[in-house]
Amino acid sequence: MLAVLLMSCSQLVSQVYMPVLPDIADSLMLSNGQSQAMIISYFITLGAAQLIVGPLRDKYGDRPLFIAGQIILLIGTLLCALAPDNGTFLIGRILQGAGSASPVLISRTLLAQRLSGAKLKSAMATVAISASVTAIIAPLLGGMLSSWFGWQGLSLVLITYYLFITLFGLSLLKTRAPQPIAINPMSLIRHYQNMARCQVFLSLASFKWVPTFLYLTLQLHLPFLLQERFGFTTSQTGQAMMLPMVGLLLGAVFAKVLQRHVSYMKIVLWLWPVLLMSALTFLLASDHALAVLLAYAAIMLVFGGYFPSYMHLIGLLHPTQAGTANALVGAIELLIFSVIAWLVNLWLPDNTQTLSLLVAVCAALLLLSWRTIRIQRPHFEHT
Known part of the structure; x- marks a missing residue:
């Protein structure tokens, strides 16, 4: 339960x-690109913070990093709630990103410390399902609360929720002795370099x-597309964006069921054709809002199935340094791919044919990655 809450x-x-x-753009007098940059600032800070939090977590354990992270997260969320201008909101988002690094990494490594084998696979799949449910609820919650209290009122609800998680985590996470792991800057850089040179x-x-790149690209693009092209209101946008998140839940459930019978490598391969279906839908049915949402839902279905697959396999590759490995993955994911997603949105035209091409290219990259793992780590085929 704690892993679910931290996620x-x-x-x-x-x-x-x-x-x-x-x-947000209207209230703070921002362009579409500037308001998207406010959101991306969170992901960039989260990515950078993970590079520090991951090794510190491996050395000092979960509890001290959890406490520090929750304090920073609460302060950042409070600033967003009280933000009178774009500068204050930006600082709040940066602090939210820095504070979120601890719960993100702890949620991904907590289960591996206590479980193994089939129980670990099942638990990770359950966390992925719970994350999918949260993803479904979040857009609706955002749209609904914004219609009641304004967009700044969202942060007040988050503060209450984070306080509960802080108290719950403090009751469960225990202090442990520091591990003999070098965390000086040069040592960390060399270690990250060695990991990044590994093809697997x-x-x-x-x-x-x-x-994640496809998710961020569409999450940033879709609200404007739905409101400007299809005439959706803010509340309708929040409701509509629940549909793609259902795909995330279905993918996680798919992985949860299949992991009992087949390897995660096979799950990755079996879900891959869904990306091609998404690309075709964007190409052939771009004039219908429902078709656009279903194409996005197909991508999220793949995301939902790939997330527990990644968590399990990265743990097999780096069993003793899961925090550091996940930190590097998260840092590159958010520092590089979130920025790319934002830049793509700056020039992305108001047509879904370009989205179709983008999904097809990403599908080709994933198939190449699957083949590389299968060749260099054939035993993963049976895990």
Whole structure:
């Protein structure tokens, strides 16, 4: 339960603002690109903070990093709630990103410390399902609360929720003796370089990077597309964006059921054709809002199935340094791919044919990554 709650910390703070991006832009007098940059600033800070939090977590344990992270997260969320201008809101988003690094990494490594084998696979799949449910609820929650209290009122609800998680985590996480792990800057740089040079590591990470890139690109693009092209209101946008998140839940459930019978490598391969279906839908049915949402839902279905696959396989590759490995994956994911997603949105035309091409290219990259892992780590085929 704690792993589920910690995972939701980052999800909520990143997603509840998505449906209200146009409202934020109007309130703070920002362009579409500037309001998107406010959201991306969170992901960039989260990515950078993970590079520090991951090794510190491996050395000092979960409790001290959890406490520090929750304090920073609460301060950042409070600033967003009280923000009178774009500068204060930006500082709040940066602090939210820095504070979210701890719960994100702890949620991904907590289960591996206590479980193994089939129980670990099942638990990770359950966390992925719970994350999918949160992703479904978050856009609706954002749109609904914004219509009641305004977009700044969202942060007050988050503060209450984060206080509960802080108290719950303090009751469960225990202090442990520091581990003999070097965390000086040069040592960390060399260690990260060694990981990043491994083809299998990069291929496994792509199961997280590529779906996240597609998710961020569409999350930033879709609210404006739905409101400007199809005439959706803010509340309708929040409701509509629940549909793609159902795909995330279905993908996680699919992985949960199949992991009992087949390897995660096979799950990755079996879900891959869904990306091609998404690309075709964007290409052939771009004039219908429902078709656009279903195409996005197909991408999220793949995301939902690939997430537990990535978590399990990266743990097999780096069993003793899961925090550091996940930190590097998360840092590259958010520092690089979130920025790319934002830049893509700056020139992305108001047509879904370009989205179709983007999805097709990403599908090709994922298939290449799967083949690389299968060749270099054939035993993963049976795990």
